Amino acid sequence: MKRILSDLYKNRVWLLMVLPGTIWLLLFSYLPMFGQVLAFKKFRIDPDGFFASVMNSEWVGFDNFKYLFSTNDAWIITRNTILYNLVFIILGLVTAVATAILLSELINKRLSKVYQTSILFPHFISWVIGSYFVFTFLSTEHGLLNHILGWLHVDPISWYSESKYWPFILVFMSMWKGVGYGSIVYLASIVGIDRTYYEAAMIDGASKWKQIKHVTLPMLKPLMIILTIMNIGRIFNSDFGLFYQVPRDSGALYGVTNVIDTFVYRGLMNLGDIGMSTAAGLYQSAVGFILVIITNYIVRKVDEESALF
Amino acid sequence: MPKLEQTQSTLLISKPVEEIKEGKPKVIRKKYRNPQHMHPAANAIISVLLGILAFTCIFPFIYVIIISFTSEESIVRNGFQLIPKEWSLDAYHYLWGMKESFFRSYGVTIFITIIGTIISVFMITFYAYAISRPQFKYRRFFTFLAFFTMLFSGGLVPTYIVVTQFLHLKNSVWALILPLAMNAFYIIIMRTFFLKSVSESILESARIDGASEWRIFFQIIFPLSLPGIATIALFSTLGYWNDWFTALLYIDNPNLVPLQALLMKIEANLEFMRKNMDVAIMQTSLFDTIPQESAKMAMVVIATLPIAVSYPFFQKYFISGLTIGGVKE
Structure with missing residues (x-):
């Protein structure tokens, strides 16, 4: 006991440094984790405060989950989340790597810098602003796309109520926002490749295309694998703003825009169904946790250096 | 010659x-x-292709600027045009008319951005520095404490209940600041940065000279680690400036709505008014005088402009942040 106290005293400076952060973590991360038990309870607010509310709420076992999975919603949101993320991962990888290689090959380096700056712009913009950007194109009455359709003598399309276009729009917007960031990550890696590899390849008569195929891409491969595996680990999480702001929360589009995150949000704020939305959230956290553990295990096998833990 | x-x-x-x-x-x-x-022809083609991509990325913003300067009449008659028939400053005049609520939102955003960035930079660097020191006996425990939150999240609903019913932060400005103040990912990045860039020998000599750990932190570590801290500060500033989600969850009070959430709310209000327009014909005459479409776009312009003009300058810190370090030990 005495030793523990003297240890604590010896480390007092460091403990004081981690104190604010620890309090934050306990309040904003660990307390909510404990709150996940509400997924197995029927939440009732108790006048004695938060802990009393959580503790005194009645246990209902797996009822919330049964209710969640008995609806069609659970299937739709899981399908949407996974399919969108799969497309984002694959297309995101291709566009980011391709853009990075092209940027690195441009002869005019100043032009390349200007391009990089422009491509990165969407990354710094919130999805609220992004949804306005989309609106200028898709607005039924005033939008640019319907304007162009008018020239072509095609009837205007009510974009915000036609769900069949939205998978493409969402994928496009995700790429639009993400390609800059992704390509700069890969560009940083390309810049770090030893130039002598290329010189050796040229002496052997390799064309530019062959150099890319046999030097650049193999050198990027580890990074590509790691980032992809990490993204797969997060496949159950989605970008809330993209799926909520960009379709302007349009009910007609829920079939193709509802993902787990938006479902949980609407369950909480619109329906006030705390039990079911907590259950959906726990489903997401738990599957996400398992996926991260599995993917990290795979990363360790592929390249131990890159594993998260 | x-x-x-x-x-x-x-x-x-x-x-x-x-x-x-x-x-x-x-x-x-x-x-x-x-x-x-490359072959010059290939270079030319690639320049054009990338040029199209770069243009696609910034074109919406240019388009929004153009719309914000279009007269409402022109919008109603011709839609959002690339080269409007009739230019006008009405939208900005109109916003000037609502300047009270608008400037208040701007003020809220600036306040939470500054205070939030300061708080998060201090919390993150203190925490990260402590767990990067080999002298700290419990560093492994505290590293895990932060790291585990990256693996398993508390989820939206429990967080919402904790913030509103345990911390009672609903409709408080702290609800906009505290939930975003820490991020395990930044802690791990900063820890890697400290491990790489702070050598133990400097600290030893400072300790021999009798400097306290706090003095070492503020007079040696802080200046030494400025590039890393700048990166964290930048991430944090962007996070606060662009945040609308916490406002969506926790703020109903119109006096506390940050800029991004105001944009979202104005949209909802205008939609609501528009939907009720047929019923309330009385309002139609009113609507002719309100430049609603262009005013929305003018707000988008004003909300985006600070980022659009400043990010080319801080871009290099951002990119260096990407290369600062893997998440690993």
Whole structure:
């Protein structure tokens, strides 16, 4: 006991440094984790405060989950989340790597810098602003796309109520926002490749295309694998703003825009169904946790250096 | 003698061949391509392709600026045009008319951005520095405490209940600041940065000179780690400036709505008004005078402009942040 106290005293400076952060973590991360038990309870607010509310709420076992999975919603949101993320991962990888290689090959380096700056712009913009950007194109009455359709003598399309276009729009917007960031990550890696590899390849008569195929891409491969595996680990999480702001929360589009995150949000704020939305959230956290553990295990096998833990 | 083109690239060879014909000096320059470069035609094609991509990324913003300067009449008649029939400053005049609520939102955003960034930079650097020190006996425990939150999240609903019913932060400005103040990912990045950039020998000599750990932190570590701290501060600033989600969850009080959430709310209000327009014909006459579409776009412009003009300058810190370090030990 005495030793523990003297240890604590010896480390007092460091403990004081981690104190604010620890309090934050306990309040904003660990307390909510404990709150996940509400997924197995029927939440009732108790006048004695938060802990009393959580503790005194009645246990209902797996009822919330049964209710969640008995609806069609659970299937739709899981399908949407996974399919969108799969497309984002694959297309995101291709566009980011391709853009990075092209940027690195441009002869005019100043032009390349200007391009990089422009491509990165969407990354710094919130999805609220992004949804306005989309609106200028898709607005039924005033939008640019319907304007162009008018020239072509095609009837205007009510974009915000036609769900069949939205998978493409969402994928496009995700790429639009993400390609800059992704390509700069890969560009940083390309810049770090030893130039002598290329010189050796040229002496052997390799064309530019062959150099890319046999030097650049193999050198990027580890990074590509790691980032992809990490993204797969997060496949159950989605970008809330993209799926909520960009379709302007349009009910007609829920079939193709509802993902787990938006479902949980609407369950909480619109329906006030705390039990079911907590259950959906726990489903997401738990599957996400398992996926991260599995993917990290795979990363360790592929390249131990890159594993998260 | 005519000046030859100088090129910086060492590999680019230009071979001047001077021939004298009929007493006139004539320069025939045969330019060899840098063998590391692409064929000029390929380069041209790629320049155009990337140019299109770059343009696609910034075009919406330019388009929004154009719309914000279009007269409402022109929008109603011709839609959002690339080159409007009629330019107008009405939208900005109109916003000036609502300046109270608008400036208040701007003020809220600036306040939470500044205070939030300061709080999060201090919390994150303290925490990260402590867990990067080998002298700290419990560093493994505290590293895990932060790291585990990256693996398993508390989820939206429990967080919402904790913030509103345990911390009672609903409709408080702290609800906009505290939930975003820490991020395990930034802690791990900063810890890697400290492990890489702070050498134990400097600290030892400072300790021998009798400096306390706090003095070491503020007088040695802080200045030394400024690049890393700048990156974290930048991430944090962007996070606060662009945040609308916490406002969506926790703020109903119109006096506390940050800029991004105001944009979202105005949209909802205008939609609501528009939907009810047919019923309430009384309002239609009113609507002719309100530049609603262009005013929305003007707000988007004003909300985006600070980022659009400043990010080319802080971009390099952002990119260095990407390379600062893997998440690993």
